[in-house]
Amino acid sequence: MSTDLRKAAPAPADSPRPPRGYLRVGNRIALPVQRSSVVVVLCALAALLVAAVLTLTLGRLGIRLTDLPSAVFGGAEGKDAFVLNRLRGPRLVTGIATGAAFGLSGTLFQTVTRNPLGSPDIIGLSTGAGAGAAAFALLLPGVPVWIGAVLGAVGAMALVYVSTGTGFRNPGRLVVAGIGVAAISTAVIQYVVYVVERDAATSLTAYLNGSLAARSWSDATTIWVVLLATAPLCALVSRHLAVGEMGDEISASLGSDPGRTRTAAVVLSIVLAAGAVTVAGPIAFVALIAPQVARRITRGAGPRLLLSALTGALLLVLADLAAQQLPLFDDLPVGIYTMAVGGLYLGYLLTREWRRGSL
Amino acid sequence: MTTSVTSRTGGTAPVRSGAARSVLCLVGALVLLVLALFASVMFGNMSNSFGDVLDVLSGDGDSYLTTVVESRYPRTVLGVLAGVCLAVSGTLMQGVTRNPLADPGLLGINAGAAASIVAATAFLGASGQSETMGWALPGALLSGVFVHLLGSAGSSTSLVRLVLAGAVLTAVLTAFVQAVTLSRPQVFDSYRYWVVGAFGGRDFSAFWPVLPFAVVGLLVALVLAPSLNSLALGDESATSLGTNPAVIRGTGLLTATVLSAAATAAVGPIAFVGLAVPHIVRAVGGVDFRMQVLLAALTGPSLLLFADVIGRILLRPQELMVGVVTAFVGAPALLLAVRRMKGGA
Secondary structure (H helix, E strand, O other): HHHHHHHHOOOOOOOOOEEEEEEOOOOEEEEEEHHHHHHHHHHHHHHHHHHHHHHHOOOOOOOOOOHHHHHHOOOOOHHHHHHHHHHHHHHHHHHHHHHHHHHHHHHHHHHHHHOOOOOOOOOOOOHHHHHHHHHHHOOOOOHHHHHHHHHHHHHHHHHHHHHHHOOOOOOHHHHHHHHHHHHHHHHHHHHHHHOOOHHHHHHHHHHHOOEEEEEEHHHHHHHHHHHHHHHHHHHHHHHHHHHOOOOOHHHHOOOOOOOHHHHHHHHHHHHHHHHHHHHHOOOOOOOHHHHHHHHHHOOOOOOOHHHHHHHHOOOOOHHHHHHHHOOHHHHOOHHHHHHHHHHHHHHHHHHHHHHHHOO | OOOHHHHHHHOOOOOOOHHHHHHHHHHHHHHHHHHHHHHHOOOOOOOOOOOHHHHHOOOOOHHHHHHHHHHHHHHHHHHHHHHHHHHHHHEEEEEHHOOOOOOOOHHHHHHHHHHHHHHHHOOOOOOHHHHHHHHHHHHHHHHHHHHHHHHHHOOOOOHHHHHHHHHHHHHHHHHHHEEEEEOOOHHHHHHHHHHHOOOOOOOOHOOOOOHHHHHHHHHHHHHHHHHHHHHHOOHHHHHHHHOOHHHHHHHHHHHHHHHHHHHHHHHHHHHHHHHHHHHHHHHOOOOOOHHHHHHHHHHHHHHHHHHHHHHHOOOOOOOOOOOHHHHHHHHHHHHHHHHHHOOOO
């Protein structure tokens, strides 16, 4: 009995506290803050800022770096005003929030499913959104495309949920069911692209790849509202999710309801992804990769919501920068770049996991 | 049909296995195929009666009727070709990988064919149906081999691994295809008509270049069938029976890839036929691979032709492409199969 006690309680009262501070707000809220993660988050923010500045300044139409502070804070005139307020400003602001939303969505989903592949891309959400958008474009041309996208996404997820029989838990079933749903969705998309006129088909295909081109401030407002409205809820769910990683029984004994936590996280994840799809189309692989990168940077357990959001934003802004500035093709949808890079990264990830024998 | 035979044999053991059953299955499949062929030349935007078709076939039909019926010959022949190729390919693939979900569409073959066609049209100036179709074959072959290498790297081949390897390759190649097609409208136009998978609007020029591959593939499949039977007993038993598992697997996969690449080249990507037919064939005709290959070669075309006929009737006067019909029939079957998957697979 005494030996057990010594093992179980290695930290007597006078030992130094673990290197962890608390950000206290009043008496009831105390957010644990680790110094290392603060540094990482600050680095990510700095990188995002650099990417944003590059987005605004590079290229023939770019605002000169020396003019940027006055243009942003003091109000711009002439060409700079056009670039900042119409051409690249809304696109950048939309991109940041969209990337963050995809990153958050992916993190929540991957944590719930305990499956590094539980992302909107793999399980058919993106293709479902595309099919919804395509079907609405064909059948009800007057209705905004994003309504179709949201309905398609929700429908696809419902179908996957029903057909696995075990909800979102079993990775193998999830992947195969996602492929089935994606096949139906792809058939719908291809049919629509086949029957409509070429111009309509081209613009539909561009949307279905996910694009940030020609976004307006109202798009930016939409996605920021979704992001800011769900962020507090995500923070709330995140604590329960971290507890949930210890297993259902332990988390139940610690006072959180694992079933409710899971449902809440999935719903939040779908809302975030649907919001992002609404403004930018189903951009591939950002939701899959952002959480993975965040996890590799911090090497810790538990969902890293803030960092995943920042990584997602950074990834998307960088990809969009490439889409705008690479001379290879003329202003392709950003989704094509994320698809190519994400596919390669997924391949790397899989071969690594297989070598370890963990999949 | 089965019931009538069993009742006639009366008190003796019902005909459940052996030669009688095999013959019965083959005859049944053959009858089905003949019905499918008739349906394919009968129905369409303008439907004819059975008598009309017989008249045309015997040379008595009036010229208008003859034109209508004969205009459906190319798509019927293409449907038979694609059906044979896809069904036999799926049977081989499932036999070799022992993976009930092995389907050419899931393993990157379609994406490879698409990327190859798009690249040839955009950068090498390939034009016209037969020329571009010819490019589908090498692309499909390359990507099929690549997915199998990537998916079988490491300790063991698993279902999820192969499928994911296919998804990876598909993603990268799709990005390439989208990039090229979106920046070149002409390429986009020919691509979007090819990618949906359809029999309509194609003529015999899509048929002849692909035929040799299909014939050779089918023959190799028939030759391989006995070895696949011993392979099903496990690698050790197969070796002691005098077959070399590695050689059989390699040849089987290569043949399967060639067959599905040939079908994809001729009519575009068509999902789920290669997945579904082997399951149907096993359920009806048993596990003997000689039987499976033969039955698949007869059932695949019937399935595709009926799907095509449904697509023609459903939205008349418009047509639903056969690739869309098979996806809508096949994907729900896959979703039902998911429920019966054991464990994480």
